[in-house]
Amino acid sequence: MSVHDAARGAAIAAKVEAFVREVVVPYEQDPRRGAHGPSDALIAELRGKAKAAGVLTPHILADGAHLSHRETAQVLRAAGLSTLGPQAVNVAAPDEGNMYLLGKVASTEQRARFLEPLVTGTARSAFFMTEPAAEGGAGSDPSMLMTTARQDGNHWIIDGRKAFITGAEGARVGIVMAKAEAGATLFLVDLPDPAVRIERVLDTIDSSMPGGHAVVAIEDLRVSADQVLGQPGEGFKLAQMRLAPARLTHCMRWLGACVRANEIATAYAVKRHAFGKPLIDHEGVGFMLAENLIALKQAELMIDWCADVLDGGSLGTAESSMTKVAVSEALMGIADRCVQVMGGTGVTGDTIVEQVFREVRAFRIYDGPTEVHKWSLAKKIKRDAASQL
Template structure:
């Protein structure tokens, strides 16, 4: 992670914003945007244009360095101005978070095999952690992990089922979390790098979900007798939870960055509608009920921006930022939900159609309140920290 350079971040963000507004936005009505996300054909077409414009994977610097988190914030906000933007410039989830993790932990051989194709925009990835709830598998509580990896000589054999695996359909790189066991000894959660597709990883179905911005959608996956060599372990056996935590806080925050961009654009669209649309003898915006909603949006957009910048600064200091990212995720996702909802309301019937991206942004942000940890789980975690800190203060008194 490089040092914060405000001018550098602003310059990259300016180029990304121009590309998203001028090149990507016209694709928002493209029929290749399906219910399970845009097709790979559409994404590859957009990435070819991003590559030609010099804005592909803009958060990764020449030589492999990474923008600071605060610089990344302005770049990803610019990318998020269209729901297609993050995919077009290769900063979308789960790839962006997987790239970050691999850049921190992967060996030189693993980087060449798994990371480089992601950075080049030639491949997509998937993070296989969540498991089916009806089987009591891991979700918000990763300690419930049921997928197993049993050591067999110089290989591991993985079996289990996963659910809500974003982008599994069409991914070429997989990171699989499993509970490692060797000679009847439990080692603990471990991350394995996998080349995809693999016949041992079978997509049972792609779920019909409220959101539709991520290629491949969200899949239920069966893993049956998947053999991976020892050199495909990411980090060390038993490091799975620690490495997932390393990925999680920045990934929570980059979600906030991208969707802040989307809600900024929704506000622009709703404002343009309210200024032009006449009702009862004057523009909608001159009716307090409408104008005040847009004013509230303006306030909360700035609050979200500042919350993201604050948390990014914490991460840039070297902290894992677990508490801060939980706070930011709750505050920003809830604010963006209110913003998107008001934009729909301002636009009335038009707001619930696909004629603009406002309806999609509303759906995407609603889903965001759940993925990367529901609001209630983060609040519960924060409440536990409050209790621990109070007990520590009392013990010191």
């Protein structure tokens, strides 16, 4: 990243951080946060304020270009300082990843119809790939895809069931992966549609994303040929184009959340006294905060390294897997220690620390469990070793 880019990213990140700390943080006790994520009314209110402050969708420039991945890391860490921050400034999953993919692949007409409402923050989106495990559908292994798409003249008809679809309830834009004769294919869908029925919204450990995570039935969904994203059969390739950066941006946002959780835990340890002195003066507490400081820096460096790989033009498949594992595991330790430092207060909703703990625990599974990424890396190690013999 050039000095110019670093300065641009830092300037945008500073504006976002000021907005999140001064405007968004007071909303963290708003009852509209909800068990299945903040309400759309709350998000609309926050986005109105973000637009007025000039920080709405800050990772996409006025000409439609994206910030570099390294610049994005600066901005998304700042947004993540509140669990409401990414939603407020419109850099949250799955919208951020969907905007990235559409910006790379969508036609001019598709951008106007599906991308523009996402960039302006007036619509939310969902990515329909994962399927119910009980039915043997696709999860960490997308090759198990069971949802089908068949051509009918100038249209496609899609049938199947999806699970853990983030933000499906309330989404206006859908990207649906289905198995066509040519192979896995992505389709752009206007929502709501009576052919896309939400069966239930799951009760999950996390609660930061509007609409929660839904089980969805797709029955005789008819879309026109111009709603195919890319070409038929390119679904896996396009999903991978989206997933590697999306893994990394997840890391960026949750790093910001853990920075904030550590700030709260540190302030508690400095002010709270026990056995005649501040908690931080007890080695058991002080050492946990020291470990947090080390882990936060390690996570930051890992993210920046992977961002540089992506900015260099690589798909970064292995690098993003390594980063996702390292950062999610490091952040889990940080969040856990923050709860431990704060004792009983740490498991209450009086601060966001307990929510950060829950969100990061879920992050160890979302966008690929740690074990799947390690398995994928082990396969790469074996291939690389074989090629050298």
